[in-house]
Amino acid sequence: MRANMAEADGVQEGDPARAARVIRDVLDAPDAPLRLPLGAEAVRNLTRVYRAALDDVGKWASVSGSADFPNMPPAVRAF
Helix, strand or coil, X not given: CHHHHHHHCCCCCXXXXXXXXXXXXXXXXXXXXXXXXXXXXXXXXXXXXXXXXXXXXXXXXXXHHCCCCCCCCCCCXXX
């Protein structure tokens, strides 16, 4: 892992100065996200991982729901 990271040093697509500007701009946004992936690679990787996780949620939804008390209405919670 260390060798891989060392080989990428100086040739990665991420620009630290541009990332800093993006972070600064986002801080002023009224709807700033809790987490902001920086860089196209981060967006690609998170998109892949989140889609796989959502697929798993859908695949196991009925099993997950079977843990509830029967005939109880869904809880309403604000996040």
